[in-house]
Amino acid sequence: MLTTNDVAKVYDTILSIPGMNDTVKIDLRISRKNVLLLNHVIERGLVLKDDEKNDGLLSNVPEENLVELKSIAGQYLEKAGLIELKEKLNELGKGK
DSSP states (O other), rough: OOOOOHHHHHHHHHHHTTTTSSSOOOOOOOHHHHHHHHHHHHHHHOOOOOGGGGGGGGGGOOOHHHHHHHHHHHHHHHHOOOOOHHHHHHHHHHHH
C-alpha cells in the first residue's frame, strides 16, 4: 500500500509530464445544479485547515495552480448566471 508521501510523489511526477501545462479546450455541458455543486466542491477542497496543509496531494501543488482552479470554478458560476444565488446561499449558511 502506498503512503501519502508516495502518492504525492506519483502525483508530482504526473504533473511534471511534458505537455501538462498546455491549455485544452473543454466543451462542458452540465446542469446549473451541477455547476453550483462543482463550485462548492472545488472551494471546499481548497480551504485547508492549518493541520491539513502538510498532508495530502494539495501540499505539493503550486499555489498558482490552486488559484487558477478557484478562478475556473468562479468562471463556471458566472457563465451559468449563479453568482448571486451562491452569495445568497452563503449568507444563509452563515446564519446557522
